């Protein structure tokens with residue numbers, strides 16, 4: 277795989293932001309010198325700490341002196357995702373970027389005592405396990421969980437470190453399988469661990485991973501996630517999630533870096549943090565995977581230690597203070613089904629506000645909305661965008677902003693759509709963080725490949741038909757759309773000249789990743805937006821049932 281584009285040189289942006297917020301020791305909100313001519317800014321009154329739930333993960337794992345993995349990684353991962361993380365230490369390891377030099381197990385009784393201290397006092401939502409060095413420790417943990425039940429148990433079956441060192445022996449393996457898996461909500465082995473758990477079966481393909489997930493599922497957990505990050509022959513990092521009925525393949529680009537120490541611990545801790553926040557398992561796994569991918573990406577050139585495996589930066593967000601991880605929206609490609617793109621000229625022509633246009637499109641069944649307001653004033657646009665964020669949020673419809681990353685950040689939209697002459701998608705990802713939706717316009721297979729590498733979530737491909745809405749837009753036709761769909765690893769939405777008369781023929785093309793159509797004039801250059809949207813939606817549904 278070609279390498280991802282280089283990051284720009286490190287700029288301590290957080291210190292700029294801090295400088296703005298905390299100008300001087302005497303700074304107090306609303307009376308900074310710069311605000312002398314502005315009305316004082318009011319900060320919301322925060323509820324007392326007792327009133328605020330704090331999602332709580334307890335990690336039961338080993339300490340890593342190098343702090344890339346183990347307890348240290350778990351605490352950093354949970355903190356990054358906004359969960360509190362308490363810790364029960366099962367072993368103290370001497371390790372660094374070269375490998376594990378020594379392991380000193382904590383006596384089982386003392387593991388029990390730590391568990392009792394935390395579980396009897398603090399309201400733990402989710403327990404996450406890492407290194408459990410002996411069968412005795414597994415038993416002590418199971419006993420504690422019977423006494424102090426929690427909402428979910430995430431088991432990362434750490435048996436071999438990424439450097440290849442054994443962290444728990446064969447007798448522990450049997451206890452793991454017999455006692456811990458049956459009470460686990462999810463077990464997250466990598467391929468090496470899955471192979472060990474199943475008696476050293478060899479795992480080389482996705483189909484092997486699926487079979488392994490199915491076999492481990494039979495040992496009792498509600499979900500199994502077999503992680504393919506170590507599979508050598510793929511340019512993507514593919515994980516397989518199995519819930520006893522369905523397999524979900526989670527795909528991400530493989531980030532080329534030596535700094536991968538602690539990815540397993542981090543992924544499991546992120547899953548635990550999201551579950552503690554109330555996420556579904558699929559959402560938790562998706563967020564966790566995206567988090568690890570982003571952390572690796574942002575840390576790929578960092579240097580700590582001389583060994584082959586370095587740690588990565590869990591708190592990379594601190595360098596990009598604009599990230600809003602707290603508002604992570606799960607992107608569902610099915611949202612692209614009926615994509616309504618607004619147009620300021622058309623709104624003016626029909627004497628409608630942006631807000632009314634969006635309301636009507638949602639009423640008619642639009643599944644995602646993009647504000648494409650090319651000639652609105654920035655202030656007017658931002659006000660309208662903020663109102664639309666509220667409308668869309670209350671209907672569960674994602675709202676994206678065309679071109680304007682600044683507006684998207686200011687109104688906390690769900691994401692942006694950019695084209696080939698706008699800010700590159702990887703820069704957009706840098707600014708928006710891993711949780712936002714990014715769409716990129718692509719007309720060629722190279723552009724589609726680049727969009728994937730840049731971390732986009734979907735591509736818009738067109739013009740499928742001639743359009744008067746976008747000037748000088750080349751028409752690709754069905755053949756061009758087909759070429760891009762076949763090359764794209766991302767879901768695709770078709771755009772350009774699509775209307776009630778031809779939308780059915782687009783959907784009937786039936787390319788698996790062609791998820792819907794994006795439309796401007798057929799919805800917004802019309803007298804009744806809601807009626808046109810409803811009509812188009814039913815045409816699309818009929819076409820899908822035919823193809």
Ligand SMILES: Cc1ncc(COP(=O)(O)OP(=O)(O)O)c(N)n1
Nearest residue numbers: 679693694695696717736737771794
């Ligand atoms: C869904 C979708 N696809 C393509 C575009 C076009 O974006 P871009 O090429 O940046 O052109 P402008 O919209 O900025 O004129 C889109 N907006 N939405």
Ligand SMILES: Cc1nc(C(=O)O)sc1CCOP(=O)(O)O
Nearest residue numbers: 738739743745772773795796797
């Ligand atoms: C905004 C846009 N992007 C296109 C592309 O090909 O990338 S075509 C287009 C305009 C689509 O408007 P209408 O639905 O009115 O034809």
Ligand SMILES: [Mg+2]
Nearest residue numbers: 679694695698
């Ligand atoms: Mg653009």
